[in-house]
Amino acid sequence: MTQHVWGYLPEYEKERADILDAVDTVFRSGQLVLGNSVRSFEREFADHHGVGHCVGVDNGTNAIVLGLRALGIGPGDEVITVSNTAAPTVVAINAVGATPVFVDIHSDTYLMDVDQVAAAVTPRTRCLLPVHLYGQCVDMAPLKELAERHGLLVLEDCAQAHGARHHGRIAGSMGNAAAFSFYPTKVLGAYGDGGATVTDDPDVDARLRRLRFYGMEDRYYVVETPGYNSRLDEVQAEILRRKLPRLDGYVARRREIAQRYAEAFKGTDLVTPVTASGNEHVYYVYVVRHPRRDQIIEALKAHGIALNISYPWPVHTQSGFGYLGYGKDALPVTTRVADEIFSLPMYPSLSDAEQERVIDAVTDVMGRL
Known part of the structure; x- marks a missing residue:
């Protein structure tokens, strides 16, 4: 999914x-x-x-x-x-x-x-x-x-x-x-x-x-x-x-979904999105962070949930841009967060029931880490 x-x-x-x-x-x-x-x-x-x-x-x-x-x-x-x-x-x-x-990049907003x-x-x-x-x-x-x-x-x-x-x-x-x-x-x-x-x-x-x-x-x-x-x-x-x-409606629904995620994972060690001062976030993707990201994603497959990573390979580490001469450690925050971030499902047509299923699955997986 x-x-x-x-x-x-x-x-x-x-x-x-x-x-x-x-x-x-x-x-x-x-x-x-x-x-x-x-x-x-x-x-x-x-x-x-x-x-x-x-x-x-x-x-x-x-x-x-x-x-x-x-x-x-x-x-x-x-x-x-x-x-x-x-x-x-x-x-x-x-x-x-x-x-x-x-x-x-900033380590909290990316x-x-x-x-x-x-x-x-x-x-x-x-x-x-x-x-x-x-x-x-x-x-x-x-x-x-x-x-x-x-x-x-x-x-x-x-x-x-x-x-x-x-x-x-x-x-x-x-x-x-x-x-x-x-x-x-x-x-x-x-x-x-x-x-x-x-x-x-x-x-x-x-x-x-x-x-x-x-x-x-x-x-x-x-x-x-x-x-x-x-x-x-x-x-x-x-x-x-x-x-x-309908754009404002799409954004309003995204914010509702984001609020439900934030409330569901409050108090856990899953890092949820931070909105920078003065910003009104539209949650194109809902990017979370955890040091055991790869284990969480793999375990969620058993629940029928496949998640995206935005982005697992920073551009400066990709072979096509090797000519620029950046080493992997040139951008330490970028490199570090790329190993920990992943995205939970986020789109206006995501139903409350579907979101609850995602929340339950993530909660279950994290409880078993």
């Missing part, structure tokens, strides 16, 4: 009529690429985040790639981020020819330790890429202050933080630009791949629109700067339009 299986089908059954109507609306519109559904979703998503512009793209990875390129980041530049993230964050930096530079960023800045640093991980935001005020002091740009990775807020500001509204993923398991998920990059800068918006369309200004005419074929699909855009008004 994984999150992919438990989360997708119940939601689809509940929202099936609206999803199928969305598909039919697009197919009957006569506009299958960059039509009214994409334009409308872009406007509504931008409004939801209080920013001027949204550009829908084909996936969350390319939302970062195009965001970096639209900000002028490329070969020879350094981008400071974290290793405790999904690999696509760093793959995107590599894709534009820039060099990722890692800083360590978010970027902003106090370490200043020491990582070099003359080649051009961009800071905070990852709003697991459903809550990085401490943005000191990060933005540092960026302004050094003349750096800020691109927020919001793939896991739809609707999260930091001192009242919604994730995606605090940097020069922000990238979102709409992968099906996200807080706001499509029924396939999808992504978006948002910004308040009209020049960045214009570059984003060219970059997602081969580098062309409008239609198949002249390429100004070589770009990509990275358009958000009309069907996915229309589905996302239908789901966007």
Whole structure:
């Protein structure tokens, strides 16, 4: 029973009529690429985040790639981020020819330790890429202050933080630009791949629109700067339009589930999520921590429960990024928590009975350690 299986089908059954109507609306519109559904979703998503512009793209990875390129980041530049993230964050930096530079994380929230960023800045640093991980935001005020002091740009990775807020500001509204993923398991998920990059800068918006369309200004005419074929699909855009008004409801249900977990495991040695000061957590995943993680996960299989780990292998330890020269001990907090963290089932369609089953199983297993 994984999150992919438990989360997708119940939601689809509940929202099936609206999803199928969305598909039919697009197919009957006569506009299958960059039509009214994409334009409308872009406007509504931008409004939801209080920013001027949204550009829908084909996936969350390319939302970062195009965001970096639209900000002028490329070969020879350094981008400071974290290793405790999904690999696509760093793959995107590599894709534009820039060099990722890692800083360590906080041991309680697993978010970027902003106090370490200043020491990582070099003359080649051009961009800071905070990852709003697991459903809550990085401490943005000191990060933005540092960026302004050094003349750096800020691109927020919001793939896991739809609707999260930091001192009242919604994730995606605090940097020069922000990238979102709409992968099906996200807080706001499509029924396939999808992504978006948002910004308040009209020049960045214009570059984003060219970059997602081969580098062309409008239609198949002249390429100004070589770009990509990275358009958000009309069907996915229309589905996302239908789901966007339900986002607050999705988040509210996630918070209910998180509260039940926190109460159930209070007083145990299972470390439950910590919400950083000023944050409003949306619990994209419910990450817990225990030094005997692997034993717990293995034992839960006997209860028919398979759990995910986000993420078992920090990016700096992966062979594909060995060229960066980071040793395993370069980021001690990141490396240590990667051996202990795992995720309990978390998605709005998780029923109270299903959650109780998870709680009972975890409690039973931990009692036998």
